[in-house]
Amino acid sequence: MRAYAQQDHGHDHHHDGADGRHGCGRCAESATERAERLCQERGLQFTPLRRDVLAVVAAEGRPLGAYDIAERMSGQGRRVAAVSVYRALDFLTEQGLVHRISSRNAFVSCEHDHGDGASLVFLICRSCGGIDEMTAPAVESALDATLAQAGFTPTSRILEVEGECGSCRERRRREG
Amino acid sequence: MRAYAQQDHGHDHHHDGADGRHGCGRCAESATERAERLCQERGLQFTPLRRDVLAVVAAEGRPLGAYDIAERMSGQGRRVAAVSVYRALDFLTEQGLVHRISSRNAFVSCEHDHGDGASLVFLICRSCGGIDEMTAPAVESALDATLAQAGFTPTSRILEVEGECGSCRERRRREG
DNA sequence: TCGGGCCATGTTACAGTGTATCAGCCGCAC
DNA sequence: GTGCGGCTGATACACTGTAACATGGCCCGA
Ligand SMILES: [Zn+2]
Ligand SMILES: [Zn+2]
Ligand SMILES: [Zn+2]
Ligand SMILES: [Zn+2]
Numbered sequence: 001m002r003a004y005a006q007q008d009h010g011h012d013h014h015h016d017g018a019d020g021r022h023g024c025g026r027c028a029e030s031a032t033e034r035a036e037r038l039c040q041e042r043g044l045q046f047t048p049l050r051r052d053v054l055a056v057v058a059a060e061g062r063p064l065g066a067y068d069i070a071e072r073m074s075g076q077g078r079r080v081a082a083v084s085v086y087r088a089l090d091f092l093t094e095q096g097l098v099h100r101i102s103s104r105n106a107f108v109s110c111e112h113d114h115g116d117g118a119s120l121v122f123l124i125c126r127s128c129g130g131i132d133e134m135t136a137p138a139v140e141s142a143l144d145a146t147l148a149q150a151g152f153t154p155t156s157r158i159l160e161v162e163g164e165c166g167s168c169r170e171r172r173r174r175e176g
Numbered sequence: 177m178r179a180y181a182q183q184d185h186g187h188d189h190h191h192d193g194a195d196g197r198h199g200c201g202r203c204a205e206s207a208t209e210r211a212e213r214l215c216q217e218r219g220l221q222f223t224p225l226r227r228d229v230l231a232v233v234a235a236e237g238r239p240l241g242a243y244d245i246a247e248r249m250s251g252q253g254r255r256v257a258a259v260s261v262y263r264a265l266d267f268l269t270e271q272g273l274v275h276r277i278s279s280r281n282a283f284v285s286c287e288h289d290h291g292d293g294a295s296l297v298f299l300i301c302r303s304c305g306g307i308d309e310m311t312a313p314a315v316e317s318a319l320d321a322t323l324a325q326a327g328f329t330p331t332s333r334i335l336e337v338e339g340e341c342g343s344c345r346e347r348r349r350r351e352g
Numbered sequence: 353t354c355g356g357g358c359c360a361t362g363t364t365a366c367a368g369t370g371t372a373t374c375a376g377c378c379g380c381a382c
Numbered sequence: 383g384t385g386c387g388g389c390t391g392a393t394a395c396a397c398t399g400t401a402a403c404a405t406g407g408c409c410c411g412a
Contacts, residue, residue: 047389067368084390086370102278103334105369105398121319123328134326138318143297143337146312151342152299158279160334161319166327223360243397260361262399267360281369281398 031058031111035097044095049080053088054097054109062129063106099133103160108133119143119157125165127172132165207234207287211273220271225256229264230273230285238305239282275309279336284309295319295333301341303348308341 029037032051039046056072057064064072066085073080089107092098096114098107101122108131114120119140123132139159147154164172205213208227215222232248233240240248242261249256265283268274272290274283277298284307290296295316299308315335323330340348 045389049390065369079391081390081392082369083371083392087390102336121322123323123326125328126331132326132328134322136319136322139315139322142314142318143312143335146297146310146315147299147337147339150299150308150310151345152301152308152337152339153345154337154339155302156338158334158336158338159319160278161323161328161330162332163323163328163330169327169329221360225361241398255362257362257364258398259363259400263361 031055031097031109034111035092035095038095038097042095044091049084050088050091052080053085054092057092057098057107058109058111060109062131063101063104063108063124065104065106069107101131101160102158103162119159121159121161123165124160124162125168126162127164127168130165130167207231207273207285210287211268211271214271214273218271220267225260226264226267228256229261230268233268233274233283234285234287237285238307239277239280239284239300241280241282245283277307277336278334279338295335297335297337299341300336300338301344302338303340303344306341306343 032055035051035054036046052073053069056069066089067082069089070080070082070085073085089098089100093100093107096116097110099110099120099122100107101124104124108122110133112133114135118135120133121136121139123134125131136159140157143157144154208231211230212222212227228249229245232245242265243258245265246256246258246261249261265274265276269276269283272292273286275286275296275298276283277300280300284298286309288309290311294311296309297312297315299310301307312335316333319333320330
């Protein structure tokens with residue numbers, strides 16, 4: 001996993017899982033810190049609820065259902081209803097901080113800078129449940145050409161691939 | 177719409193909607209007739225329930241939810257539960273007679289002959305709700321190359337595009 | 353012929369996913 | 383202050399999908 005193909009500043013983003021931080025100096029910024037900065041730049045409110053939802057999703061590193069998120073956020077006298085999570089997810093999705101995975105009815109955090117139009121490919125591992133996203137310009141151009149030929153004007157694209165990620169394949173090979 | 181790119185016998189399949197028949201002589205066969213033939217060839221049961229579910233979906237020509245199908249099949253003393261529809265849809269999907277549209281939680285009939293491995297692109301029109309499927313070899317090869325480079329072994333692919341189909345675009349252009 | 357396995361279906365209950373609606377709160381502009 | 387818009391809480395509900403169990407038909411071996 002972790003094979004993002006289009007970098008903002010020229011190196012792979014090896015997100016290191018639960019800590020929610022990148023491994024390099026330039027972007028030594030947690031997912032929530034980055035989100036707060038972006039919302040400030042856009043004049044939007046990065047409320048505690050939205051921050052916590054994003055933190056939970058970012059810490060998980062794999063697709064998480066809205067009810068799972070609510071459950072993780074509840075406890076110790078706090079009870080977060082799923083409907084609140086959905087509203088926060090709507091916001092985060094619109095801001096590009098979270099992606100929805102249609103085939104899983106789940107959400108995954110995103111720390112990349114890709115515009116609205118970018119067509120992303122999601123790689124979902126059946127073995128470890130991990131997910132990775134990548135931009136694939138060759139796929140995108142081939143798809144756009146095909147759509148144009150069919151007279152179809154696209155507004156959004158969903159590309160989700162299930163299979164086995166490199167790590168799991170390697171591990172399975174070693175362990176037989 | 178109706179821009180299927182890989183024909184079984186060399187011409188576009190302009191499915192003519194509710195009658196469920198193709199427009200040419202060679203394949204003057206309804207969706208249910210074809211399904212019955214295929215099931216017979218494969219030694220499987222094409223039961224009345226499965227036939228009716230397929231007929232409903234084929235007649236609609238656009239993605240239909242399981243509960244919608246159940247509703248259309250009920251009435252006049254007959255009551256079809258959604259769970260029965262789901263079981264029939266499982267069968268039809270496995271046999272390639274129906275496709276599931278992840279982004280809509282809906283199902284659409286298919287009268288094409290594409291193997292299991294084919295990665296299909298679904299074109300869903302936001303305006304008329306119609307759907308079309310096509311094989312796009314260029315997209316498929318570009319995607320496979322990208323996946324191979326990422327060390328990912330795919331088992332299934334989902335490609336669903338939302339937008340405006342050619343007919344709707346043309347109509348909108350004419351009517352302003 | 354009888355029994356048993358297999359398959360398809362019916363039926364009920366339930367889990368999971370997502371939305372509608374109303375109410376309260378808060379910050380801000382007028 | 384008063385209103386207005388955005389955020390959240392809370393309840394109810396609609397929609398989607400599955401588990402579990404029972405029934406009936408069919409084939410097949412005992
Ligand atoms: Zn992203
Ligand atoms: Zn894996
Ligand atoms: Zn098809
Ligand atoms: Zn259309």
